[in-house]
Amino acid sequence: MKAEIIAVGTELLLGQILNTNAQYLSQELAGMGIDVYFQTVVGDNMERLRHAIEHAAQRADILLLTGGIGPTQDDLTKDALGAVLGRSLHIDQQAMDQVEKFFAGRGVVMTENNRRQALVIDGSTPLPNETGLAVGIAIAQNDRFYIVLPGPPKEMKPMFEAQAKPWLQLHALTNELPIYSKMLKFAGIGESLLEDKLLDLIQAQNDPTIAPYAKEGEVSVRISTKAKSESEAMRKLDALEEQIQKRLSQNMYASTDVPIEKVIVDMMASRGLTLSAAESCTGGLLMESITAIPGSSSMFLGGIVCYSNQMKEKLLHVPHALLEGEGAPGAVSHEVAEVLAEHVRMIADSDFGLSVTGVAGPAHSERKPVGLVYIGLAERGKQTEVFELRLSGNRDAIRIRTVKTLLYRLWQRLAA
Amino acid sequence: MKAEIIAVGTELLLGQILNTNAQYLSQELAGMGIDVYFQTVVGDNMERLRHAIEHAAQRADILLLTGGIGPTQDDLTKDALGAVLGRSLHIDQQAMDQVEKFFAGRGVVMTENNRRQALVIDGSTPLPNETGLAVGIAIAQNDRFYIVLPGPPKEMKPMFEAQAKPWLQLHALTNELPIYSKMLKFAGIGESLLEDKLLDLIQAQNDPTIAPYAKEGEVSVRISTKAKSESEAMRKLDALEEQIQKRLSQNMYASTDVPIEKVIVDMMASRGLTLSAAESCTGGLLMESITAIPGSSSMFLGGIVCYSNQMKEKLLHVPHALLEGEGAPGAVSHEVAEVLAEHVRMIADSDFGLSVTGVAGPAHSERKPVGLVYIGLAERGKQTEVFELRLSGNRDAIRIRTVKTLLYRLWQRLAA
Known part of the structure; x- marks a missing residue:
């Protein structure tokens, strides 16, 4: 079984909204064992919408259309599908009752165009809308299966889950394996x-x-x-x-879709291990990645963004002689990465201490090239490891790759 | 001028990633006065990819293809477009040099499949990739204009902005009023x-x-x-x-498309002002946002992620009586936000000091509700300001909104 998703709406073509419906439906269809070969977005235009439906019906067994079923003049999805199938539209009385009840309940006069929300195609199965007003449609014709869903995700998802999915299982997927x-x-x-x-x-x-x-x-x-x-x-x-x-x-x-920092947080939390960090060129990105994970407060104690040399000296007690003066290795060096990792670990009294010092660019510093980064990994009672990285890319890329590499090294240590 | 966007990638059809590229390009094209009539997503499949390109070329003047230009066997976009245009592919030497340099710089052996990233179509203009390895393509044939861009947004956006957009202006939009x-x-x-x-x-x-x-x-x-x-x-x-x-x-x-942190960095750098920060629940996100801006090292001195109470006491000298014990306001309080902002400013000897302490969730803490956040703004010689925020949304949303609000308050102070 092959499916195609057609999202209808000029606001998608203008980039005003993201097509999250296509992602949701693709995931759902994959889970049902249905292959999605194409996703299409088309505007609120009768000719192009008809064209998109006709074209999709040539190459797919199942067509899912989202959007364009509201009350306004440019909501054309049902009209276009009716025209392609050679069928007329009529008001579904149950849907119409729901629309009228909604306006009566709010004490608002219903404008005439709201009747459009109760339209269905002759011979179709109406799909009730439990979180909105526009009724959906399911219909089979010539071995093709057509589903029409609302555009707003909060209406589309419940209708798909409760109405469209069982209809497809019953009518289209009689012989398929999940x-x-x-x-x-x-x-x-x-x-x-x-x-x-x-x-x-x-x-x-x-x-x-x-x-x-x-x-x-x-x-x-x-x-x-x-x-x-x-x-x-x-x-x-x-x-x-x-x-x-x-x-x-x-x-x-x-073997599940999680970021590496989630695995690290879980490993350390379950073993009662704690972590701290000292960051220079990554400026907080490492700590931000870790603290983005819920539950990180049980293993991450804190750390220092030592952007200036003064902060390196004052808060992390990096010897001045390492940072400046004749023959000093400088802030971006193996030696400083080592001191940063060890000192932040001691200050926080954590089991592990991580450090970063490097040149993220765009300008070089200390006559060292952009992309030269040293990362340190200190562990209570163990030898501190320092890795030299030579990264390419822009400032963002260098910062992200540095953090990923350091997380990888920490994971390796924990997994060993 | 009509354009069509074709995003290539089976991961899109499986719903594993969101098609944010289509939104970005649609916005950009709208800004250039180009109408987008269709967006299409197609998988990593030669036949269907060729079909999608041929079909789009019948109805659009400009085709933008994203994705499917990496090193692997299922990266087929360039091959498919070459086949549709009846042209061969060749290695672009400049792009190849960049790929080889990347692997040499990392001290990693380049596998043979990486040569694919330097492929271009005969007679095309190669679009250099400043944030990745796969080279892009621009080519005109039979009054159609074709652009091939990488899939990862971090590579796609800079390539569109710096390479594809000027190429389109020059070649496709010659008769349009700009x-x-x-x-x-x-x-x-x-x-x-x-x-x-x-x-x-x-x-x-x-x-x-x-x-x-x-x-x-x-x-x-x-x-x-x-x-x-x-x-x-x-x-x-x-x-x-x-x-x-x-x-x-x-x-x-x-009045240009810059983030507020860029405006802050420029304002402070040009006035010789300096900044430091103490973050609890945002865990480094504030400092990361600021240090993501090139040139921030001239105004940002550093700061402390004081995730645990011990770190708040030890590094930022928050009185123990404020944090714990009978009647203590606790870590998430007006008082602690004030002390954090003032102390980090004094420790760093900076002109401004920012602070955050709050409950980002998903669990509440100190019996305080998720979304309760205090932010502090200290300035040398001025009264410290503290703002109480009550934010909704998940952990990520609360962290982002907190940082945006604090940056807004700092900008207001600087702009006053």
């Missing part, structure tokens, strides 16, 4: 190297399927299979996961 | 109240046009006009800007 997926997450490895390490699996993939993708300094691999039951699917997915995990045990940090 | 826009930026006011204050102007709009946008706790208004020359356009835009500025002088912080 699809199950797992998301494997990796750190400390690029997309291309990861693909290289899994190339034979990817090329031989059939069932389960394997799809790698990269976002925001992280790499993920989605593995999916169709199966009669969840337990049958999990047997297949777990076996593949184990193979991948063996090859990339140094990099695979989760 | 459109000129100004982006007016507001803080400390919601979208609906702002719209209410400008309602008569918005309803009477004709030339220039007025379009309000809300995003990430900020409100923007784009005013646009078509004109023969920049000076003619600016006369019209400046007159409207002045009207709007008069009505919203307490909220309009810029």
